[in-house]
Amino acid sequence: xxxxxxxxxxxxxxxxxxxxxxxxxxxxxxxxxxxxxxxxxxxxxxxxxxxxxxxxxxxxxxxxxxxxxxxxxxxxxxxxxxxxxxxxxxxxxxxxxxxxxxxxxxxxxxxxxxxxxxxxxxxxxxxxxxxxxxxxxxxxxxxxxxxxxxxxxxxxxxxxxxxxxxxxxxxxxxxxxxxxxxxxxxxxxxxxxxxxxxxxxxxxxxxxxxxxxxxxxxxxxxxxxxxxxxxxxxxxxxxxxxxxxxxxxxxxxxxxxxxxxxxxxxxxxxxxxxxxxxxxxxxxxxxxxxxxxxxxxxxxxxxx
DNA sequence: GCGTCCAGGTCTACC
DNA sequence: GGTAGACCTGGACGC
Numbered sequence: 001x002x003x004x005x006x007x008x009x010x011x012x013x014x015x016x017x018x019x020x021x022x023x024x025x026x027x028x029x030x031x032x033x034x035x036x037x038x039x040x041x042x043x044x045x046x047x048x049x050x051x052x053x054x055x056x057x058x059x060x061x062x063x064x065x066x067x068x069x070x071x072x073x074x075x076x077x078x079x080x081x082x083x084x085x086x087x088x089x090x091x092x093x094x095x096x097x098x099x100x101x102x103x104x105x106x107x108x109x110x111x112x113x114x115x116x117x118x119x120x121x122x123x124x125x126x127x128x129x130x131x132x133x134x135x136x137x138x139x140x141x142x143x144x145x146x147x148x149x150x151x152x153x154x155x156x157x158x159x160x161x162x163x164x165x166x167x168x169x170x171x172x173x174x175x176x177x178x179x180x181x182x183x184x185x186x187x188x189x190x191x192x193x194x195x196x197x198x199x200x201x202x203x204x205x206x207x208x209x210x211x212x213x214x215x216x217x218x219x220x221x222x223x224x225x226x227x228x229x230x231x232x233x234x235x236x237x238x239x240x241x242x243x244x245x246x247x248x249x250x251x252x253x254x255x256x257x258x259x260x261x262x263x264x265x266x267x268x269x270x271x272x273x274x275x276x277x278x279x280x281x282x283x284x285x286x287x288x289x290x291x292x293x294x295x296x297x298x299x300x301x302x303x304x
Numbered sequence: 305g306c307g308t309c310c311a312g313g314t315c316t317a318c319c
Numbered sequence: 320g321g322t323a324g325a326c327c328t329g330g331a332c333g334c
Contacts, residue, residue: 140313145328189327190314233314253310 003162004033004075008068008085009061012094012199015102017118018060021092023223025123027243030134031149031154033123039229046126046162049169052076053161058092066092068101086128088152096121096245101285114292119299120293128209129202130168131243136191136198152186166228174199184207194231212244219248219284247287249251250276257296 012018019040022028028035032044041059041071048054055071061067070076070084089095098120105111114120125131137149158166158174174182174195183192185189207229219241226237238251250256252272261270264278279286279293292299 138313140327142310142312142329144330145312148329183327187328190325191327195316235313302307 001183003055003071003247006070006072006076007080008070008081010068010085010094012060012064012066012092014064015027015098015115015118016064016092016094016121018058018066018092020117020119020299021121023121024295027123027125027134028141028266030150032158032166036141042123045158045165045167046084046087046248047159047167048076048080050078050080053159054080054084055161055166058089072255090126093121093124093245101288104282109225111116111289111292113296113300117219117300119292125168127168128212128244129198132198132229132231132232132240133174135236135239137188137195138233139191139233139236140150149186149188153182153188156185171199171202175203177231181287191231194229197230214242219246222246223249230245237280241281242287242291247285247289250279250287250290256290256294263294 020044022040022195023033027033028042032118033042034044035042039059041057043055043057045053045055046057052072052074052241054070054076057069057071058066059069066088068084070081074082076084087179101120102115105114113287125134132149133153136148138146141149153174154166154167156165157169159169159173160166164237169177177196177199179193179196182188182195184191188195200209203210212222212226217225222244223237223241226232226240227234232240235251235253238249241247241249244253252275255269257272257275260275260278261267265268265274280287280292
């Protein structure tokens with residue numbers, strides 16, 4: 001099947017390391033995202049407000065400039081291309097000003113590598129709804145299980161674009177599926193009613209998760225709002241806040257606790273309180289510094 | 305191939 | 320407020 005193709009250029013911050021951002025983010029392995037190691041490109045199918053679907057493949061053209069290849073069935077108007085551009089920028093957090101983080105880390109030589117390699121950014125979804133659903137899918141689940149659940153949500157409830165490429169399901173499609181279907185076909189287990197209830201509340205207008213993006217609430221108050229969602233506990237709420245660009249909390253899970261113990265606790269038992277105290281000096285960036293610290297071995301080239 | 309065990313957060317009931 | 324047990328899936332392992 002032939003597609004109409006457009007190429008869109010997107011400006012990126014000078015310190016933006018595109019491929020490190022893609023490879024270092026757990027979200028880029030979850031559908032509808034897919035990445036091509038050889039071409040160093042990230043793809044996903046977007047659903048536009050017009051209802052049209054288009055696949056955007058992003059790669060770095062040169063430092064500070066990204067190129068988006070947009071494929072669509074009928075060709076897109078300028079407004080559609082702008083929507084894709086905005087969605088890609090949101091997914092890559094290009095608008096996030098991390099200069100105060102870098103200023104802060106200059107006082108900590110052990111974190112000099114962050115600025116050196118351009119680490120600090122990660123991938124998120126274009127909608128808060130998608131990020132909340134995916135976060136619920138990470139709770140009490142191995143990486144493989146999360147990928148499986150998200151992949152089945154995508155292929156069984158998403159809208160087909162071409163071949164096995166789909167959109168992420170809209171709240172409407174997910175709400176129409178019912179918890180029974182999500183449990184049986186998506187194999188989300190006991191998380192199924194949580195996902196179904198979230199979708200229904202969003203569709204009914206009972207819950208506006210997209211408003212969390214520009215909420216005027218302080219992070220602790222916003223966290224209390226997020227915790228009202230069934231299936232979202234302490235870890236999940238912190239993770240959602242991180243995806244919203246608020247790094248006031250750590251999002252402690254069992255892997256991170258184990259990793260902290262290995263790197264800073266000599267492999268012994270470390271309490272959550274001790275971990276919080278360790279990162280307290282990093283203020284509003286503590287959650288991001290924690291993530292970076294724990295991922296250092298995966299982010300920094302081994303030849304260093 | 306089958307059964308068992310385990311890892312992974314959150315919810316609910318109970319104290 | 321703190322804690323125990325249930326909730327599901329999939330991978331590892333032993334037989």
